[in-house]
Amino acid sequence: MVNQSIRVEESQSRKNKPDSSELVFGRSFTDHMFVMDYSSGLGWHNPSIIPYQNLSIDPAAMIFHYGQSVFEGLKAFRTQDGDIQLFRPEKNLQRLNHSNERLVIPPIDEEFGLEAIKQLVELDKEWVPDAEGTSLYIRPFIISNEPYLGVAPSGHYKFIIIMSPVGSYYKEGINPVKIAVENKYVRAVKGGTGEAKTGGNYASSLKAQEIVEKEGYSQVLWLDGLEKKYIEEVGSMNVFFKINGEVVTPALNGSILAGITRDSVLELLRHWDISVTERRVSMQELYEAHQDGTLEEAFGSGTAAVISPIGELYWDGNHLNINEGKTGELSKKIYDTITGIQYGKIKDPFNWVVKVGKKTEVK
Structure with missing residues (x-):
C-alpha cells in the first residue's frame, strides 16, 4: 500500500480541447498525467499528478532493450445528467497486476491505483466529451527505466497514467x-x-x-x-x-x-x-x-x-x-446494453459503474 497522498501540480498553460466531432483515437491528450516511481528498497513512492509532459529517460533504460512493460485501457463516460463514470475499473487494475506478475514487475496497490485514476479524471473532467459515442480513454502503463544492459528484471519502474478524449469507434453505427x-x-x-x-x-x-x-x-x-x-x-x-x-x-x-x-x-x-x-x-x-x-x-x-x-x-x-x-440481433442487443450502462442510459444491475466527482459542465 502507498501510504501517501497524491501530490498535485496543476498546469499553468491549458491546451485547447479538440472539437467533439473531430476526435481521433489516441491523438490528443489532456492537461495532466499521473506518475509514480518504484525503486528497490523504497517500493512504489512519490505519487504525483503533474502537467502532461515529455519524459526524460536514459538511453540505456531497460524498457528500450528488453521490453519490460505492461499497460491497460479503460474509459470515462459523461452521462446525460453530466455525471462522469468509469466502467469496471477495478477489473483493469486486477489485470494490470496479472500482467505485472508475468513480466516480473512489482504489483501496484489496486485501491490506490483506482484513486489515482479518479483524481486524474476529476482534475481533467472538462476533457470528458459529451457528444454521442465519445469518451475519455485512460491509459495506465508501467515501464522499466533502470539504465542497465543486462537481461534481468529492472530495479526501477515508472507507473504513468495518461488520458485522451476519443470519438465513437464507429462513425455510422456498428457495421460488420x-x-x-x-x-x-x-x-x-x-x-x-x-x-x-x-x-x-x-x-x-x-x-x-x-x-x-x-x-x-x-x-x-x-x-x-x-x-x-x-x-x-x-x-x-x-x-x-x-x-x-x-x-x-x-x-x-x-x-x-x-x-x-x-x-x-x-x-x-x-x-x-x-x-x-x-x-x-x-x-x-x-x-x-x-x-x-x-x-x-x-x-x-x-x-x-x-x-x-x-x-x-x-x-x-x-x-x-x-x-x-x-449486424446480428444479439450483437446489437449486447452493444446497446453495455453502452447504455456506460453512459447511464439504462440501469446497472451488476454494479459495474464507478462514479467520479460531481456533475460538471463541459466548457
Missing part, C-alpha cells in the same frame, strides 16, 4: 467487418505472454495486419500457435460465435487475454439465460457450421469498440458470409 483467418503468423502461444497486456504482443501482430489490410480485410482472426487449428482472438479483441442458438467463445488458455468486455458479455448472456460456453473452437467446426447454416452470428469484443460484428471470414480460399453481412 471482413476478417481474414491468419495461417502463417501467430500472436502468442501458451506459456508466452499472450495472457498479459504487454506491448510485444501487439508488435508481433503488425505484419499480419499489414498484409490483410492490403487485401481489403479489416482484421486478422488469430489461430493457436501450436496446431493452427483453434481460434483465439480477432485483431486485439476477444471473439464470440453464435452457433445453432448457443454462444461460444474460446476458453482462456494462457495465450488469450482475459478481456474486461469479454467478461461483461459473458455475464450479460448468463443474466439473460442465453446458453454460452467457453471452450476450444476450431476453424473446421466454424466452417461446417457455416456450411449447414447454423453459424448465426460472430463478433469481437473489446474496450475500444465494445462489440464489432463480423460479416465475413476468409479461410483457405473460402468466403464465409455470416448473417448476410448484417
